[in-house]
Amino acid sequence: MKIEKQVLTRVEGEAVLHLEWDKGKIIDAKINIPNTRGIEKVLEGRPFMDALVINPRVCGICGHAHLIATAMALEKVLGIESISTKAKIVRSITQLTEMIQNHIKWFYFFVMPDFVKINENLNEYKSFKGVQWRKAVSISSEIVKVIALFAGQWPHSSYAIPGGITSTFGEREVFRAKNYIKKTKDFFLKEVVGIDEEEFLKLRKKGNFGELKGDFGRFLELVYENEMHNIGKAYNRFLSGGGLYLCLKPSYKKGKGRRCKFNVEEVKELNPPDYTKARPVRYKGLPYETGPLARQLLYKNPFVKKLYSLYEDSYLTRVSARVLEIWELLSLIEKLLEKLIEHLDEKSFEGEINKQASGQGVSFIEAARGTLIHKVVVEKGKIMKYEIITPSQWNLGPRCNKYLGVAEKAIIGLDSELKAEMVLRSFDLCSVCTTH
Numbered sequence: 001m002k003i004e005k006q007v008l009t010r011v012e013g014e015a016v017l018h019l020e021w022d023k024g025k026i027i028d029a030k031i032n033i034p035n036t037r038g039i040e041k042v043l044e045g046r047p048f049m050d051a052l053v054i055n056p057r058v059c060g061i062c063g064h065a066h067l068i069a070t071a072m073a074l075e076k077v078l079g080i081e082s083i084s085t086k087a088k089i090v091r092s093i094t095q096l097t098e099m100i101q102n103h104i105k106w107f108y109f110f111v112m113p114d115f116v117k118i119n120e121n122l123n124e125y126k127s128f129k130g131v132q133w134r135k136a137v138s139i140s141s142e143i144v145k146v147i148a149l150f151a152g153q154w155p156h157s158s159y160a161i162p163g164g165i166t167s168t169f170g171e172r173e174v175f176r177a178k179n180y181i182k183k184t185k186d187f188f189l190k191e192v193v194g195i196d197e198e199e200f201l202k203l204r205k206k207g208n209f210g211e212l213k214g215d216f217g218r219f220l221e222l223v224y225e226n227e228m229h230n231i232g233k234a235y236n237r238f239l240s241g242g243g244l245y246l247c248l249k250p251s252y253k254k255g256k257g258r259r260c261k262f263n264v265e266e267v268k269e270l271n272p273p274d275y276t277k278a279r280p281v282r283y284k285g286l287p288y289e290t291g292p293l294a295r296q297l298l299y300k301n302p303f304v305k306k307l308y309s310l311y312e313d314s315y316l317t318r319v320s321a322r323v324l325e326i327w328e329l330l331s332l333i334e335k336l337l338e339k340l341i342e343h344l345d346e347k348s349f350e351g352e353i354n355k356q357a358s359g360q361g362v363s364f365i366e367a368a369r370g371t372l373i374h375k376v377v378v379e380k381g382k383i384m385k386y387e388i389i390t391p392s393q394w395n396l397g398p399r400c401n402k403y404l405g406v407a408e409k410a411i412i413g414l415d416s417e418l419k420a421e422m423v424l425r426s427f428d429l430c431s432v433c434t435t436h
Contacts, residue, residue, distance in 0.1 A: 006417060008424070013431030018275065019411075019420060026420060029404075029411040031396055033278040036435035043386040047355065048074055048378045049161075051386065055374075056156045058388065058436045061105075063155050064098040064147065065367035066388070069374040071160040076361030077378045078162050078354060086346040087164035090150045093177070093336050094157070095365070096244075096329045097146040100184065102368035103292070103326050104143070106428050107192075108136035111319055112215065114422045115222045125215075132191065132215055139187045146180050146333075149173045164349035171341065178337055185330050192216050192323065200327070207306035209320065216323055223316050232315030232423035234410040235287055235403075238294035239394070241267075241373070242366035250364065252288065253298055264364050267373060269389055273398050278434045280397040280405060281389055287403045289313065290370025290394040291427070292322035301328065315410075318426045356381040367391055369428050392434040395427040 008015045014035055020028035039058055043051055055070045056063035068091050075083070112125040112132070124132040144154045150167055151157035159166045189197055194214025203211050210220065223229050239252040241262040250262040270280045280287070288294075293313065296304040303324050307317040358380055364373045370391030377385040398405045404412070407427050411420045 004417070006421075008421060008429065011429050011431060013434075015429055015431045017420065017424065019417065024415055026411055026414045029408045029420065030275050031278070031398060031405065031408060031424070032276045033396075033431045033434045034276070035431070036277040037432070039436045040386045040388060043383045046383050047381055048077065048357070048376070048383050049353070049355065051376070051383065052158050052161060055388075056158060058390070059430060059433045060155050061102050061430065062098060062367045062369065062372075062433065064094055064151070064157055065365060065372050066374075067157055067160050068095055069363045069365050069372050070376075071162055072363035072365065073361035073374040073376045074162040074378075076363065077359040077376060078351075078357050079359070080163050080351050083164045084343070084346045084348070084350055086340065086343040087348055087350075089336050089340045089343065090165055090167070090348075091160055093333055093340070094147045094151050096333050096336075097143055098154070099366075099368040100326055100329050100333075101140045101143045102428075103322055103329075104136055104140045106368075107215075107219075107319075107323050108133055110425045110428070111422075112219065114418070114425065115219075115226075117418055118226060119222070135187070135191060139184055142180055143184045146177045149177050161349065162353055163351040164347070167348060170344060174337055174340055174344075178334070181330055181333050181337070185327075188326055188330065190214070192326065204302055204327075207302035209303045209307055209324075216320075219319070219323075220316075228419065228422075229311055229316045230314055231414060231419060232318065232410045232426060233313050234289055234406045236313045237286065237288050238297055238313075239283055239288035239290045239371060240294045240298050240366065241290075241364045241371040244295055244299075244366040251298060252283065253294065259298065262364075264362055264373060267389060269387065269393070270400050273400075276398045278397050279393060280400045281393045282400065282403075285402075287400075287406050287409075288394060289406050290391050291318075291368075292325045292370075293318045294370065295366065296321040296325055296328070299328065301325075315423050315426050322428075354381075369430065369433070370394055388436055390433045390436060392427075392430050396424075396429060396434050 004019045006017045016032040018030040051070050055066040058066045113127050116122045124130045147154040151159040193212045241250050243250045252262050266284045272279045304321045311317045360377050362375045373389040375387040396407050410423050414420050
């Protein structure tokens with residue numbers, strides 16, 4: 001028996017993986033997130049509007065989701081029950097756009113370069129040098145311009161406020177946004193799946209993922225070549241609390257086929273064990289996986305349904321769900337942009353902001369990595385308590401006295417350090433989000 005300590009690279013922030021081995025197999029895994037910035041403590045005692053500027057700094061990748069979650073929680077404090085359709089649509093468009101750029105970067109910067117360690121001839125996926133890596137940098141820079149059109153900047157936007165949004169725009173900005181979405185769809189079809197839209201939609205209808213080409217097709221080949229299609233399974237239990245798609249309400253799925261309404265009051269954040277600063281999160285006392293795999297199963301994406309029927313919550317299914325979600329998000333943004341044109345004359349902001357308000361607010365939305373929850377208590381305009389539960393806590397959080405963390409369980413039984421890292425990255429490791 002041996003124990004290894006490994007500092008992980010290509011991670012947002014810092015993380016250490018502790019592995020315990022016996023007879024060539026991993027028999028225990030601990031994910032150590034050693035640092036925390038204490039954002040929740042920083043917020044205490046401040047005017048509640050400060051949270052709109054501070055919270056997007058929780059993460060440089062998904063800060064927009066934190067902004068919108070903050071605005072929604074503060075709306076509960078202020079008793080703001082509704083905002084204009086225009087503001088709702090724009091918040092959704094920018095939120096979804098942030099998720100797309102994250103998915104693209106994750107696949108090309110984290111997933112595919114791992115296979116370069118296995119096969120050095122995959123020059124097109126080498127970090128900084130590979131042609132596909134560079135194309136991903138270019139298109140991810142293009143897509144975030146959609147956020148800039150409506151939010152003024154990215155990252156760390158602060159345009160969403162209680163009662164709506166602060167930005168003004170017209171048909172010109174909507175048209176430009178459509179153009180950026182089209183460019184990204186063209187990238188997805190040409191580079192990611194390697195076929196035209198008509199053929200892609202035919203395959204999607206039947207769930208024939210094995211006929212996809214492009215970089216995703218190459219990913220499938222590499223997974224099968226290295227016998228990785230059945231590794232990385234966790235609890236086979238999924239949660240999507242924040243809603244996202246036009247037809248998907250907040251809900252969770254336990255095991256196969258059971259769908260239930262999500263109750264945020266059943267979410268509990270526990271004390272961390274002694275090996276990490278991260279806090280485990282449980283729903284009704286149980287660990288759940290959140291993120292694209294959970295969303296796409298609930299959304300009944302035909303590709304993901306087929307993958308899941310074959311390989312359940314494996315590394316292959318998890319990565320595939322996130323890559324293929326890019327198309328679903330792009331298609332949804334197109335619909336939202338069309339709808340936005342009908343509401344351009346509406347007000348961006350409605351209501352009043354009482355800066356001496358008292359109250360409590362809870363919000364939950366979907367970020368790129370999964371369900372994000374914000375809870376705030378305000379007294380006479382000052383934040384008394386703020387709690388943030390991130391998707392990374394669900395997926396990468398540590399064990400409690402009953403259960404291993406989701407990612408920890410997915411690593412047990414693997415036979416190599418590299419595979420352990422790859423399974424961990426399939427959850428999109430972000431230490432700054434995990435401990436914020």
